[in-house]
Amino acid sequence: xxxxxxxxxxxxxxxxxxxxxxxxxxxxxxxxxxxxxxxxxxxxxxxxxxxxxxxxxxxxxxxxxxxxxxxxxxxxxxxxxxxxxxxxxxxxxxxxxxxxxxxxxxxxxxxxxxxxxxxxxx
Amino acid sequence: xxxxxxxxxxxxxxxxxxxxxxxxxxxxxxxxxxxxxxxxxxxxxxxxxxxxxxxxxxxxxxxxxxxxxxxxxxxxxxxxxxxxxxxxxxxxxxxxxxxxxxxxxxxxxxxxxxxxxxxxxxxxxxxxxxxxxxxxxxxxxxxxxxxxxxxxxxxxxxxxxxxxxxxxxxxxxxxxxxxxxxxxxxxxxxxxxxxxxxxxxxxxxxxxxxxxxxxxxxxxxxxxxxxxxxxxxxxxxxxxxxxxxxxxxxxx
Numbered sequence: 001x002x003x004x005x006x007x008x009x010x011x012x013x014x015x016x017x018x019x020x021x022x023x024x025x026x027x028x029x030x031x032x033x034x035x036x037x038x039x040x041x042x043x044x045x046x047x048x049x050x051x052x053x054x055x056x057x058x059x060x061x062x063x064x065x066x067x068x069x070x071x072x073x074x075x076x077x078x079x080x081x082x083x084x085x086x087x088x089x090x091x092x093x094x095x096x097x098x099x100x101x102x103x104x105x106x107x108x109x110x111x112x113x114x115x116x117x118x119x120x121x122x
Numbered sequence: 123x124x125x126x127x128x129x130x131x132x133x134x135x136x137x138x139x140x141x142x143x144x145x146x147x148x149x150x151x152x153x154x155x156x157x158x159x160x161x162x163x164x165x166x167x168x169x170x171x172x173x174x175x176x177x178x179x180x181x182x183x184x185x186x187x188x189x190x191x192x193x194x195x196x197x198x199x200x201x202x203x204x205x206x207x208x209x210x211x212x213x214x215x216x217x218x219x220x221x222x223x224x225x226x227x228x229x230x231x232x233x234x235x236x237x238x239x240x241x242x243x244x245x246x247x248x249x250x251x252x253x254x255x256x257x258x259x260x261x262x263x264x265x266x267x268x269x270x271x272x273x274x275x276x277x278x279x280x281x282x283x284x285x286x287x288x289x290x291x292x293x294x295x296x297x298x299x300x301x302x303x304x305x306x307x308x309x310x311x312x313x314x315x316x317x318x319x320x321x322x323x324x325x326x327x328x329x330x331x332x333x334x335x336x337x338x339x340x341x342x343x344x345x346x347x348x349x350x351x352x353x354x355x356x357x358x359x360x361x362x363x364x365x366x367x368x369x370x371x372x373x374x
Binding site: 009010012013016017020023024027029030031032033034035036037039040041043044045047048061064065066067068070071072073074075076077078079080081082083084085086087088090091092093094095096097098099100101102103104105106108109110112113116117 | 138139141142143145146149164167168169170171172173174175176178179180185186187188189194197198200201202205206207208209210211212213214215216217219222225227228231232235236239240243244247248251262265266270274287288290291292293294295296297298299300301303307311312313317318321322325326329330333334337341344345348349350352353355356357359360363
């Protein structure tokens with residue numbers, strides 16, 4: 001059943017966001033700390049568990065796969081709902097402080113990959 | 123015609139699907155014909171989305187791009203945080219848990235380095251622009267992290283509303299910059315593997331920008347980038363108004 005897949009995704013989403021909010025509360029900040037990340041991990045664990053129990057049907061996978069394919073359209077809708085005008089017109093500092101660190105990030109990225117991407121014990 | 127408009131406003135989200143489908147047709151067409159498939163259709167479409175967001179701001183003077191026009195309100199629902207996060211989580215379907223576990227510490231290192239890099243570069247640039255009080259510097263540095271860390275930090279340290287608005291604008295510029303430059307720079311900086319996507323998400327942080335940029339680069343990388351980027355805003359909200367602010371008050 002397709003809905004089982006959608007429901008699994010939705011359950012993982014809610015649980016993950018909940019953990020993120022609880023973690024934020026516990027750290028004393030008004031923010032969700034890694035809710036989406038936790039949700040992704042829950043979804044992967046749930047899927048893994050169902051695959052092992054032989055309960056993961058193709059229809060269920062489809063129920064999740066549909067939403068993962070909707071990802072790019074959602075991003076386009078998000079881009080269209082951003083305050084792009086104020087971002088590009090709020091002065092030189094906004095543009096500079098928004099762009100320069102991104103460039104620095106691109107520059108530092110290969111260095112971090114070289115320096116830290118090693119297996120922990122070898 | 124009035125009846126149709128009324129119907130569309132009532133079923134905004136559904137009309138949103140039509141709008142985005144239409145944007146995608148144009149994006150795909152431009153990709154094939156104008157860029158000879160060198161720039162992927164999704165990247166062109168995301169850029170077109172930004173253009174719509176800009177036009178919406180020009181027409182309505184609002185803050186939510188095209189979705190401030192009541193006809194396009196559904197685009198705002200589709201592009202809101204609920205659907206964004208839901209679909210990002212769904213991309214984990216194709217991700218490999220073992221890979222994420224293995225690259226976890228690389229993700230953590232890049233996360234911390236990314237936040238430090240963006241915050242202090244933001245502070246440095248604000249300083250160069252003549253800003254000298256710790257609260258404003260801190261808020262602008264936080265805005266250079268993400269457009270959520272900025273206002274949360276600003277409220278916590280008592281920055282003025284102009285500075286908070288500026289920090290949001292900086293964060294949005296960052297999101298747009300990451301969205302546009304990621305597919306362009308991906309090959310040059312070696313962004314092609316799940317591990318590198320995790321490190322990239324950690325350094326850049328802005329979930330929207332990272333996910334959009336990776337989607338335009340290679341959709342398979344999205345879940346790996348998102349899994350680290352999603353911690354960035356939270357950790358930023360943790361460090362900016364506390365430790366980083368204390369450091370700044372030592373100097374200003």
